[in-house]
Amino acid sequence: ETGVTQTPRHLVMGMTNKKSLKCEQHLGHNAMYWYKQSAKKPLELMFVYSLEERVENNSVPSRFSPECPNSSHLFLHLHTLQPEDSALYLCASSQGFTGVHYGYTFGSGTRLTVV
Amino acid sequence: TQLLEQSPQFLSIQEGENLTVYCNSSSVFSSLQWYRQEPGEGPVLLVTVVTGGEVKKLKRLTFQFGDARKDSSLHITAAQPGDTGLYLCAGVVGARTYKYIFGTGTRLKVLA
Numbered sequence: 001e002t003g004v005t006q007t008p009r010h011l012v013m014g015m016t017n018k019k020s021l022k023c024e025q026h027l028g029h030n031a032m033y034w035y036k037q038s039a040k041k042p043l044e045l046m047f048v049y050s051l052e053e054r055v056e057n058n059s060v061p062s063r064f065s066p067e068c069p070n071s072s073h074l075f076l077h078l079h080t081l082q083p084e085d086s087a088l089y090l091c092a093s094s095q096g097f098t099g100v101h102y103g104y105t106f107g108s109g110t111r112l113t114v115v
Numbered sequence: 116t117q118l119l120e121q122s123p124q125f126l127s128i129q130e131g132e133n134l135t136v137y138c139n140s141s142s143v144f145s146s147l148q149w150y151r152q153e154p155g156e157g158p159v160l161l162v163t164v165v166t167g168g169e170v171k172k173l174k175r176l177t178f179q180f181g182d183a184r185k186d187s188s189l190h191i192t193a194a195q196p197g198d199t200g201l202y203l204c205a206g207v208v209g210a211r212t213y214k215y216i217f218g219t220g221t222r223l224k225v226l227a
Binding site for chain 2: 004006042043045088090092100101102103104105106107108109111
């Protein structure tokens with residue numbers, strides 16, 4: 001399997017639930033990202049990991065908790081979410097932060113609905 | 116706040132027509148990418164431009180990076196329904212490439 005794989009593709013959860021989103025990349029990249037995409041808004045960066053170390057937490061509420069156990073896997077743990085957290089959550093990977101940036105490879109996303 | 120403004124926001128055209136999408140900023144970018152995103156999917160990288168004035172072609176798509184590296188354009192010749200989607204530009208300002216800025220997006224619909 002190649003590219004960036006996200007599971008699940010769709011998730012409906014209640015405000016009191018706990019769930020996790022999973023992302024896996026098979027590209028040998030050493031940086032991974034979580035983005036949130038809401039209707040009519042630009043992509044919002046949530047978290048950045050480089051070589052399993054978090055290098056950016058873009059003022060994200062604590063009800064979102066990332067985890068990067070190794071350079072190929074990234075998780076986003078969710079708990080006590082709000083309806084306004086409903087969105088498409090995208091994982092991406094890239095070669096890293098040195099030299100010319102050649103863009104990201106994105107996963108297909110998880111469509112999250114909070115009820 | 117650094118912004119990448121895209122225009123137009125929405126575009127609906129007939130198959131076979133030509134179109135141009137613009138991406139503008141007041142910041143200088145060390146590189147700039149264009150992506151296409153289909154509904155319910157993640158963005159797919161189309162091209163990277165690095166040098167001011169650079170022009171790249173991908174079949175019917177022509178990408179240009181401004182001389183000052185503050186703006187870019189995407190021109191599609193003889194648009195097809197398969198070109199329908201959300202087009203995003205994105206760029207890096209400065210040396211720390213995780214400071215990656217996405218444009219506001221252009222939603223294109225090509226009618227058969």
